[in-house]
Amino acid sequence: MGCSSCSTGKDGQPKGCKNNGTCGTDGCNKLTVFDWLSNMSLPNGERPFEYVEVRFKNSRKEYFKNTDNLTLSIGDVVATQAQSGHDIGMVTLSGELVRVQMKRKKIDPSKEELPKIYRKATQKDIDIWQKCRNREEEIKKRSREIAIILKLQMKISDVEFQGDGSKATFYYTAEDRVDFRQLIKDMAKAFGIRIEMRQIGYRQEAQRLGGIGSCGRELCCSTWLTDFRSVSTSAARYQQLSLNPQKLAGQCGKLKCCLNYELDVYLDALKDFPAQDTKLFTEKGIAFCQKTDIFKELLWFSYKDDPSNWHVLSKDQVNEILEKNKRKDKVPSLEIYAVDNIVEDKVVFENTVGQDSLTRFDRPKKKSKRNRNRNRKKNTSKNRKPNRSKNNA
Known part of the structure; x- marks a missing residue:
């Protein structure tokens, strides 16, 4: 999201604020925060929270005490206390939401002394x-x-x-x-x-440098993700993804953080689902699970002697066969159950209005009869002219 200073320069070229993510209007910052309590007034007798959140280059955020009760809002550039000298940062959050953020990050101002804000940055400081x-x-x-x-x-x-x-x-x-x-x-x-x-x-x-992910959007860690949770290959297995490190790894070389986003949904769907290594005992032979579709609740099985021929079964049918196998009963075959799951493919689109084929330009264009006759007349007229000149000579 661009800011007001990211305008167009000469010859239509983008001008840009040239601040690399630290513009004054806080429009193109990383980890931008929306203060949804900014329009609400405090109750009578309540003082505003005296700590503010300040962001420095890229994703570094720290909390400072507003000892002088300065009127600060999001986007203000302030001079803050450092180990030696002072530092310049930008206010990203103020008010009661800072209390919530500090509690979430387990920062207790009563137990530890936090640095303070000196002043609003002057033009010389900037x-x-x-x-x-x-x-x-x-x-x-x-x-x-x-x-x-x-x-x-x-x-x-x-x-x-x-x-x-x-x-x-x-x-x-x-x-x-x-x-x-x-x-x-x-x-x-x-x-x-x-x-x-x-x-x-x-x-x-990767969080500090930023970039574009394989999804075509900016990296989550550099835009809104504030904590890094451990990601394991089991998350990819639960979601039935191919264990290809080139596809599962992000720009940091580690497993993508987005593998955890839908993991809970898959785990809930797999609670009543048969295991991947399920074996079905039939009179025709032992059948192994080849493929599963969690959301359609379908499983594909094939016999040990005929692995290329797959039979589709529903989740309830597989559980029914497993119950019979527990009682040491074998079903006759998988085909009896698979017949009920055969669905005929319906033609969704028909070429009723005469659309041309996609490969119509690959075939050479046929010449019409009129063009052939015209070409013949031209050729005969060209051949006759030299003969007349010879006779006249």
Whole structure:
């Protein structure tokens, strides 16, 4: 969703706010929040909640105490307390919803002292902040070159400057533990700032960088997903998906988070469903389950001696056969049950109005009789002209 500053520039080219997800109107931010209590007034005698939620570059969000009772709303740029100096962030949530979010994230302000908000950012603060942000890509490229020279097995994926420009945090991913002491010395000497290294996982890397998923939409982790739950291959098995790592893995290289979205629906549907390794004992032989359709409640079975010939049975029919097998009774055959499930294919569309075939352009076009006669007359007239000239000569 674009903001008001993402306008069109010269020659119809998109102008863009050039803030990479941190525009002033909070329109194209990551993890944007809608405050549905903003139009409601507090009861008499109630004071507004004194903590606010502030978002920094990409998806980093923290909570700060509004000690000076500043009038803050979503989209305000504020200067916040840091370990040394100050940082610049944007208010993403204020009011009673902050209390709910802090409770959900198990943050108790009575037990731990949270940092505070200094002031609303001045134009000077914003200019310094923007100047530091413009240096990030250049510094990230240079830091990667230094890491390659030192032969460190790590990938520096993102750089985040503090609002006052005194410190930079480098986010990296690595398989094993990395000794980056020399790297910090070289970068501090090259850039003249304090360096902090922070290791993140591959999912956190995809969350910070963003991208487009195989579904054609933006990544869930970079737009609205706030927590990462464990995803296992059993989720794909329950949903009868092929265990192809190229299709099941996301841009982070891990299993897609969306595999958990519909898992509960499948688990509820499988409660009364026969197991995948169900065997049916008949007088004709043992039958094995080849395929299941959970929502149509159908199962396909084939005999051990004839695996290519499948017979479709309903869930109730399979449970009935299993009950008989428990009593050590065998049914005559699967065909007796499968006959009731045969459905004739109905023709939904007929070519009654004479639509042309899709391959009509593949066949050469036949010439009509009129065109043939015209071509013959032209050829005969051409052949006669030279003969007349010879006779005249």
